[in-house]
Amino acid sequence: xxxVSETPLPGLGMxxxxxxxxxxxxxxxxxxxxxxxxxxYDPHDPDSVSESLALDEEDARTLAELLGSxxxxxxxxxxxxRIEGLAIDWLPIGDDSPFAGRTIGDTGARTRTGVSxxxxxxxxxxxxxxxxxxxxxxxxxxxxxxxxxGIEDLVVILRTG
Amino acid sequence: xxxxxxxxxxxxxxxxxxxxxxxAARYRLPASPLFLLAGLAFGEGGxxxxxxxxxxxxxxxxxxxxxxxxxxxLEYSAAELTSGLxxxxxxxxxxxxxxxxxxxxAGLLLGWGPVAAVFLGGITYISSSGIVARLLDDLRxxxxxxxxxVISILVIEDLVMAGYLALIxxxxxxxxxxxxxxTLAVALTAVIALLIVAQRWGHVVSDALFHRxxxxxxxxxxxxxxxxxxxxELVGISAAVGAFLVGLMLSGPAAERAHDxxxxxxxxxxxxxxxxxxxxxxxxxxxxxxxIAVLLGVVTAATKVLTGWWSARREGIKTxxxxxxxxxxxxxxxxxxxxxGIGTAGGLEPELASLAGAYVLLMAVGGPLAAKVVDxxxxxxxxxxxxxxxxxxx
Numbered sequence: 001x002x003x004v005s006e007t008p009l010p011g012l013g014m015x016x017x018x019x020x021x022x023x024x025x026x027x028x029x030x031x032x033x034x035x036x037x038x039x040x041y042d043p044h045d046p047d048s049v050s051e052s053l054a055l056d057e058e059d060a061r062t063l064a065e066l067l068g069s070x071x072x073x074x075x076x077x078x079x080x081x082r083i084e085g086l087a088i089d090w091l092p093i094g095d096d097s098p099f100a101g102r103t104i105g106d107t108g109a110r111t112r113t114g115v116s117x118x119x120x121x122x123x124x125x126x127x128x129x130x131x132x133x134x135x136x137x138x139x140x141x142x143x144x145x146x147x148x149x150g151i152e153d154l155v156v157i158l159r160t161g
Numbered sequence: 162x163x164x165x166x167x168x169x170x171x172x173x174x175x176x177x178x179x180x181x182x183x184x185a186a187r188y189r190l191p192a193s194p195l196f197l198l199a200g201l202a203f204g205e206g207g208x209x210x211x212x213x214x215x216x217x218x219x220x221x222x223x224x225x226x227x228x229x230x231x232x233x234x235l236e237y238s239a240a241e242l243t244s245g246l247x248x249x250x251x252x253x254x255x256x257x258x259x260x261x262x263x264x265x266x267a268g269l270l271l272g273w274g275p276v277a278a279v280f281l282g283g284i285t286y287i288s289s290s291g292i293v294a295r296l297l298d299d300l301r302x303x304x305x306x307x308x309x310x311v312i313s314i315l316v317i318e319d320l321v322m323a324g325y326l327a328l329i330x331x332x333x334x335x336x337x338x339x340x341x342x343x344t345l346a347v348a349l350t351a352v353i354a355l356l357i358v359a360q361r362w363g364h365v366v367s368d369a370l371f372h373r374x375x376x377x378x379x380x381x382x383x384x385x386x387x388x389x390x391x392x393x394e395l396v397g398i399s400a401a402v403g404a405f406l407v408g409l410m411l412s413g414p415a416a417e418r419a420h421d422x423x424x425x426x427x428x429x430x431x432x433x434x435x436x437x438x439x440x441x442x443x444x445x446x447x448x449x450x451x452x453i454a455v456l457l458g459v460v461t462a463a464t465k466v467l468t469g470w471w472s473a474r475r476e477g478i479k480t481x482x483x484x485x486x487x488x489x490x491x492x493x494x495x496x497x498x499x500x501x502g503i504g505t506a507g508g509l510e511p512e513l514a515s516l517a518g519a520y521v522l523l524m525a526v527g528g529p530l531a532a533k534v535v536d537x538x539x540x541x542x543x544x545x546x547x548x549x550x551x552x553x554x555x
Contacts, residue, residue: 008241009312011241011316017306048302
């Protein structure tokens, strides 16, 4: 993984930046207010931002879910062997779950517990790498990856909201 | 019964300020210099002198200074102040040396005596964190790497301000050396002790003060701020320092809510404060000192650019970023006026207010204008000099 440098900005928030493999500099400015700016640095002037995209909390969550879930599926096999403490589990969506009829994004699983939903098993057909907009139904089983602690938390969230 | 004339006059003034603020927003410039100009027009010898609202405006101005300093303290946590100080202390020292000196020397050259010179030094030293913060956002420089340098310098200026305000409060009190030194020692000990308390137990205090109800929270915080400000004034360390320290003490949810709730109140009273400062200046005294103000402005714009340039270079920022950092710091504003206000109230040189007013007018408008053009100018200059080098080689 690239080295991410962190710069605290008193009164404003925290800035994170790193160089991509392709040589561009990419950054995130996390405001204290919850706003997130996605920053692309100017190749001719590495200190200045040429593109800055303001995301509110919900936009940022959507983006995080999009980037997070696809990467986890891809790395899953490798990670399982390499990382101690990574747990995989199958969690049912009960009839009384508040998320039956709602979407993966609504659970906020990644942001609240760090756990990724990598697949939904619905009847005979598993749905791999569902996006945050994907709907959940009572009777689904979620295949999740995360820390044992995060998964425990998610079990509670799925049951009680 | 309230006097209709008073309401009409106050309403007229505030509506006038609102129109000026709209005008400033259209050109993306700070409104505070326009408020100052409005004050000049309302004052004695101005084009539209006030008859009944002046007393209220004077009181409002005092509230304005207290709220300004309270919000300044609120802006950063005690931990941010002390960690910023450790890391960027050299930049802070350079900033103080380069920007305090021109004002101080100018004061001495004008034959004002050392006390008034210390005031003028403070006026040229402190950048306007309000104008700078808006500028960084407007120009989309918030994500830039040099912005961390700019903010660190502002943070250190805040901290210096706490000690400086205590110092000038003692200076204008006219106390003897022994008594003055004692008061100052008490003041600085109080500042340092409160900083330590704020850093260790700030969250405990904040949690105790926090309340779900906005009204309760506003009453609690405004009440305590005024009490502490009054207490500080009583022991001779300036109401402004007390308000600043209360702001510093707050953190967490109490600080966030206070920021949202008191921000608009601060904006209203700070505007009144600018008007009052303009009121206290006789417009006739401006023309004789305008040349000095311009000269001082040019010199202290250059020293701020140098400060930012040097500090940014220390952090490995390239040429264009160094200039951006420097020019971002040029604007002076509310705090310079607050210092001048304390001086005028303390019966210092009447010229101090006129010079400070003219100077802040120039810097509050000139700083943002310079910041808007600096990047294209430096880029063009770099391209041309690169082209020349290429021709020279070819």
